[in-house]
Amino acid sequence: DVKVTQSSRYLVKRTGEKVFLECVQDMDHENMFWYRQDPGLGLRLIYFSYDVKMKEKGDIPEGYSVSREKKERFSLILESASTNQTSMYLCASSPWTTGAYNEQFFGPGTRLTVL
Amino acid sequence: KNEVEQSPQNLTAQEGEFITINCSYSVGISALHWLQQHPGGGIVSLFMLSSGKKKHGRLIATINIQEKHSSLHITASHPRDSAVYICAVRKGAQKLVFGQGTRLTINP
Numbered sequence: 001d002v003k004v005t006q007s008s009r010y011l012v013k014r015t016g017e018k019v020f021l022e023c024v025q026d027m028d029h030e031n032m033f034w035y036r037q038d039p040g041l042g043l044r045l046i047y048f049s050y051d052v053k054m055k056e057k058g059d060i061p062e063g064y065s066v067s068r069e070k071k072e073r074f075s076l077i078l079e080s081a082s083t084n085q086t087s088m089y090l091c092a093s094s095p096w097t098t099g100a101y102n103e104q105f106f107g108p109g110t111r112l113t114v115l
Numbered sequence: 116k117n118e119v120e121q122s123p124q125n126l127t128a129q130e131g132e133f134i135t136i137n138c139s140y141s142v143g144i145s146a147l148h149w150l151q152q153h154p155g156g157g158i159v160s161l162f163m164l165s166s167g168k169k170k171h172g173r174l175i176a177t178i179n180i181q182e183k184h185s186s187l188h189i190t191a192s193h194p195r196d197s198a199v200y201i202c203a204v205r206k207g208a209q210k211l212v213f214g215q216g217t218r219l220t221i222n223p
Contacts, residue, residue, distance in 0.1 A: 009156075031209050040124070042117075042201065042215035050209060058210075088156060094209065101146050101163045102209060109156030 003027070004107040006091055012113045019078040021110050023091030030096035032074035033104065034058075034066060036087040043090065049074055050096065081114045088112075118142050121202050121214035129222055134189040136217045138202030141183065145205055149176050149187050152199040152216070161187075161200075192221045 007022035023032065031050050035043040035058075045058030047066040055066050063085060067075045074093075078085055088111050092104040119140045128134055138147070149162040162169050162176040164185075169176050173192075178185040189196055202214040 033210075040215055043203075043213040045210065045212075048210060090156070090158065092158075096209065098208065101148075101165075102205060102211065103148070103160050103163060104211060105160075106158040111156070 006107040021076040025093040029093040033092040119214040148203040150201040
């Protein structure tokens with residue numbers, strides 16, 4: 001069964017702390033994604049990676065960085081957490097595709113609160 | 116204006132009612148996805164379609180490529196259908212862009 005796991009379901013951090021969110025997939029997918037989800041705004045792409053050590057900025061990369069040292073693992077880093085980064089963070093993965101469909105498989109999400 | 120717009124944003128109905136959620140998009144696409152998110156966060160794919168209609172149980176998804184519009188219908192709705200339903204379209208070869216979601220509540 002397809003599986004994407006995230007390191008924490010709930011996380012509470014203080015302003016200015018460095019925060020690591022980890023995502024692991026067991027499907028040998030090339031693509032991995034980090035999104036944040038906020039009420040009324042839907043899912044917005046923070047960063048995308050299509051291969052080990054390769055990354056691409058999404059729509060809202062400011063304040064975030066990512067790391068992909070192994071194919072199965074994609075980390076999101078908040079260098080200095082701020083209150084406006086309080087959100088639900090979702091990781092997803094998908095196979096590299098040239099076909100019409102590009103289904104993404106999602107992790108359970110991490111609800112991050114920055115105080 | 117968002118590239119993908121869903122309506123309504125919130126929908127409350129009684130058990131047994133026929134439900135329709137709409138999705139309009141402004142970009143050319145090769146495929147559209149409907150996703151479901153239950154309380155607690157997990158998102159699952161319901162449908163991927165590029166033309167016509169698909170049916171799975173009580174769920175039906177339709178798409179009109181010329182009008183850039185898709186609908187998700189639920190027949191004989193049940194409280195367990197309560198969830199957020201999300202429409203997404205392909206952006207570039209590997210990415211999706213998402214609507215803001217429709218929160219559906221079915222009361223018994």
